[in-house]
Amino acid sequence: MSRSAHPAGPRHADVLPEGHHLQVPEDLNALDPKVWSATTERGDDGVLRVAGLDVRDLAQEFGTPAYILDEADLRARCRDWKEAFAGADVFYAGKAFLCRALVRWIAEEGLNLDVCSGGELAVALSAGMEPSRIAFHGNNKSVAEIERAIDAGVGRIIVDSYEEIARVAFAAEQRGVVQKVLVRVTVGVEAHTHEFIATAHEDQKFGLSVSDGKAAEAVRRILKLGSLELLGLHSHIGSQIFDTAGFEVSARRVVALLAAIRDEHGVELPEIDLGGGLGIAYTSADDPQTPADIARQLTEIVKRECHAADLTVPRLSVEPGRAIVGPSAFTLYEVGTTKELDGLRTYVSVDGGMSDNIRTALYDAEYTVSLVSRASGAEPVLSRVVGKHCESGDIVVRDAYLPADLAPGDLVAVPATGAYCRSMASNYNHVTRPPVVAVRDGKARVVVRRETEEDLLRLDVG
Numbered sequence: 001m002s003r004s005a006h007p008a009g010p011r012h013a014d015v016l017p018e019g020h021h022l023q024v025p026e027d028l029n030a031l032d033p034k035v036w037s038a039t040t041e042r043g044d045d046g047v048l049r050v051a052g053l054d055v056r057d058l059a060q061e062f063g064t065p066a067y068i069l070d071e072a073d074l075r076a077r078c079r080d081w082k083e084a085f086a087g088a089d090v091f092y093a094g095k096a097f098l099c100r101a102l103v104r105w106i107a108e109e110g111l112n113l114d115v116c117s118g119g120e121l122a123v124a125l126s127a128g129m130e131p132s133r134i135a136f137h138g139n140n141k142s143v144a145e146i147e148r149a150i151d152a153g154v155g156r157i158i159v160d161s162y163e164e165i166a167r168v169a170f171a172a173e174q175r176g177v178v179q180k181v182l183v184r185v186t187v188g189v190e191a192h193t194h195e196f197i198a199t200a201h202e203d204q205k206f207g208l209s210v211s212d213g214k215a216a217e218a219v220r221r222i223l224k225l226g227s228l229e230l231l232g233l234h235s236h237i238g239s240q241i242f243d244t245a246g247f248e249v250s251a252r253r254v255v256a257l258l259a260a261i262r263d264e265h266g267v268e269l270p271e272i273d274l275g276g277g278l279g280i281a282y283t284s285a286d287d288p289q290t291p292a293d294i295a296r297q298l299t300e301i302v303k304r305e306c307h308a309a310d311l312t313v314p315r316l317s318v319e320p321g322r323a324i325v326g327p328s329a330f331t332l333y334e335v336g337t338t339k340e341l342d343g344l345r346t347y348v349s350v351d352g353g354m355s356d357n358i359r360t361a362l363y364d365a366e367y368t369v370s371l372v373s374r375a376s377g378a379e380p381v382l383s384r385v386v387g388k389h390c391e392s393g394d395i396v397v398r399d400a401y402l403p404a405d406l407a408p409g410d411l412v413a414v415p416a417t418g419a420y421c422r423s424m425a426s427n428y429n430h431v432t433r434p435p436v437v438a439v440r441d442g443k444a445r446v447v448v449r450r451e452t453e454e455d456l457l458r459l460d461v462g
């Protein structure tokens, strides 16, 4: 609907925090293709369909809340990354969202997989992921996790500390194998969304610092150990990044260390991994680059730096997580209550909340939301979508416009919830975690079922 349809203008438009750029939408029914997965569409009846399926039917069959995952969209994203990085390796960062179906899809599309715990490794292995295509991350892998990863034959372990070098080397030696490793280095670059800091304090738990010589010392130690094969260096600089300027600085510093290693040891390491963190559109204000653009820039940067240092160009890896699965899913909720605060905003309570999406409470993340079960010509009202938890910070969408006639029983959907929502879901208030329903070509199937109270009680042995 256009604003002129409502001469009085939208309600509550004047209470947004300063610096907030939320626009009153021209048309509450429009689906921004940056934010909604590829097969979503809205009919004249106002109902959202995904993969040809009516969300009212999905809600009926699978209940709400539910994560609805658009398999065709996800596979297309995998292919885009794989094609863009032909000649490089794409590791899907499993922590964004992992289940067996997803492991099979990414494997079929030619991606490799990052895991960072024994649990993620177990999911990957049980889905039949080829172990040589798995990379194992983490700043405090247990000895048991390390042993299990080596026994499984994981392709690479990203070592994060001196202790871990010793642990991996010892476990590999005991087993009479040579384990491939990369060293996670911190390069003093911190990137987030539109800014990056090239001189960030390396005040973080991950990695070995380049500037204080610890990364070079880690390399020295690894090269002396017969049970480790050093493939290269790994750097991960942030999350929800929209341009490659931070990667440029990081690549320069990583390549400088490769050159220093060559000078000291006479070896040119064959690989570098520049990590993940590529941004997605949570709202229409976000403008991510295409994988092809990112690939071209990163490849050029690495080539240029290597030529300048007279190094053979190493094989490049990247590790997108959010950029692969984030835009492929939306969360479907049912509205339970609404509370209008005159002159302020309308609170819309849904049947989930911070237990299925902690990102708003945790990072002040921004989302958008839409009425998806019917058409409405009502005026837009500044709204806040909140959950059902006993916590006033239980906010799913802080600020968004919804139609004034929104009512209990309506379905609303929050797009771009494929990453870091189900994977970070909790049982706060003993709420059961929602299912993940994969949709494709007019068919829906549960890939992660809804938790039941029986599941909750099974853990309670009192």
Ligand SMILES: *Cc1c(COP(=O)(O)O)cnc(C)c1O
Binding pocket: 093, 095, 096, 114, 137, 236, 238, 239, 240, 275, 276, 277, 278, 319, 320, 321, 322, 323, 419
């Ligand atoms: C979290 C993480 C990623 C993925 O980050 P996204 O923001 O989901 O792309 C990749 N690599 C490492 C080492 C990570 O910790």
